[in-house]
Amino acid sequence: MFGIYLKRELGRRKKAALVIALGLALGIALVITVDSVSAGMAQAQDKVLKSLYGLGTDMTVTKARTAPAAGGSGRPDFSFDAKSGGSSTQSSDRVTTQGGQTLKSALVTEIAAEKGVASAVGALSLNVTKVDGSFTQGTAKSSGGGTGGPGGGTGSTGRPQVQGGGADFDVDSYSVVGVDVAHQSLGPLSAMKITSGRTFTSAQTGAKAAVVSASYAKEKKYKVGSTFKVSGTKVTVIGVATPDSGESDTDVFVPLKVAQTLGDAKNQVTTVYVKATDSQRISAVKKAITADLPGTTVTTSADLASTVSGSLSTASDLATSVGTWLSVAVLAAAFLVAALLTSSAVSRRVREFGTLKALGWPSRNVTRQVVGESMVNGLIGGALGIALGVGAAWAVTAISPKLTAQLGGTGGAGGMGGGPGGGGPGQQASRNTMEIALSAPVSLTTIALAVGLAVTGGLIAGAMGGWRASRMRPADALRSVS
Structure with missing residues (x-):
């Protein structure tokens, strides 16, 4: 009886049911779209951060570099000996640690033993500056000419001049990072993908081997098997790697x-x-490490995420603030409209509900009828909303709008990663701009949320309409009979 009457009443009021369902559908679709775009923003930010500190890294521990001693500049200096002869080739490497003040390797074990730490590995960041070139000695020549004194004699009165000679030097600077070959899944090398050759084995702790980035290999024309010297130490290229994202x-x-x-x-x-x-x-x-190791800087991925700027950051802020509040407002409006329309429909059904009560229907049956109709409208709206929301998310993924992410420093030596060049990738990132394609993945959680909203919307509308219908008296129906 209930199902037959429910189906008949919904069929009689198709337009009203469609209006209520569409209102709920728009609100649910907007929630799905905003939630999916926000998830895409989170994925994009994860790609940006992964390029800096590697997959699985939650935080880094560094120590700020102290000011140079009096009379020292803290910069590498080069001294060349003057040699006799027409030409002299000179070459010198200067290797300096970068990324802050050095820490004792024993601290890695100490940090790994902290409660809540799954693993910890150390890395050493270096900067190598190579000066290579030659001096060429000039030739001293005297300028002739001039007239002598009263005796009419001639002589050379010009001063000697140096002709030719000079210096031609090339300065090359590149970064070197020492990685723990026994734990490569954590640290700077974990964000790299080997595209040629191989990575280190756990037994190569002291091997004169190197993995070079693809961009540096292209610049220097290195390939697997190539050799080069770092401060007089000859190393062999065993692999070429490309970062998972960015440079x-x-x-x-x-x-x-x-x-x-x-x-x-x-x-x-x-x-x-x-x-x-x-x-x-x-x-x-983070709090425990900071307390146990005073003077160190602990930087989490959340700290570094705050330094990401550009259109990615702007879009993320819009999605999480404006988008969220907009979806909440639209959804609340959809619920309110559905409730008002349902209540209004009940008002127009005074004769119907009054007659049903006069025939012996209890108030709970009338309420159940109204709530049942509202629930069906809500489920229809939910189905339409899911279809619209998934379609909008698919459109965003298909278009894949490009967003830029500019990675700024976190200040001091606390930059995430502690890479070369001073202050780690967190500071180097000030010159690193990445382009990320935005996607809008729809998860099962989002679909479940949409179904929950549809049911909630139906319940809210049904509760208001059912409450009003339950208060009707049979006499109201008799008064409305013409």
Whole structure:
């Protein structure tokens, strides 16, 4: 009886049911679209951050560099000996640690033992400046001419002049990072994909081997098997790597022990990469490390995310603030309109409900009838809203609008990653601009949310209409009979 009457009444009021369903559908579709775009923004930001500190890294530990001693500039200096002869070739490398003050390698084990830390590895960032060129000695010549004194004699009165000679030097600077070859899944190399050759094995802790970035290999025309010298140490290229996204701030990766030898930094690191056991414990782990290791700077992925600017950041802010509030407002309006329309429809059905009560229908049956009709309208609206929302998300993914992300420094030596060039990738990122294609993935959670909203909208509309219908008396129906 209930189902037959429900079907007949909905069939009689197709236009009203469609208006209510469409109102709910628009609100639900907007929620799905905003939620999907926000998820796409989160994925885009993850790609940006992954290019800096590597997959799985939750935070880094660094220490700010102290001011140079009095009389020192803190910059590399070069001294060349003057040699006799027409030409003299000179070459000199200067290797300096970058990314802040060095930390003892023992701190890596200490950090790994902290509660809430799943793993920790150290890395050493170096900057190599190579000056290579030659001096050419000039030739001293005297200028002739001039007239002598009263005796009429002639002589050379010009001063000697140096002709020719000079210097021709090339300055090359590149970055080197020492990685823990036994734990490559965490740290700077984890954000790189080997495109040629291979990566290090766990046994190559002291191997004179290197993995170079694809851009640096192209610049220097390196390939697997090529050799080059770093401060007099000959290394062999065993692999060429490409970052998962963006561009790499590191040119050369070598085993940590080799980097410590090159930088004269035995048992030292510049950055400790940390992975927490649970994303919910990152904040607590940060506080614990900061308390146990005073003077260090702990930078989380959330800290670094705040430095991302550009259209990605602007769009993300709009999606999370304006978009969220807009979807909430539209959804609330849709619920209110559905409730008002349902209540208005009840008012026009005074004779119907009054007659049903006069025939013996209890108030709960009348309420159930109104709520049932509203629930069907809500489910129809939910189905339409899911279709519209998924369609909008698909359109965003198909168009794939391009967003730019400019990565700014976090200040000090606390930049995420501790890469070369001073202050780590967090600071280097000030010159790193990435372009990300936006997508709008629709998850099962989003679909479940849409179904929940549809049911909620139907219940709200049905509750208001059912409450009003339950208060009607049979006498109202008799008064409305003409």
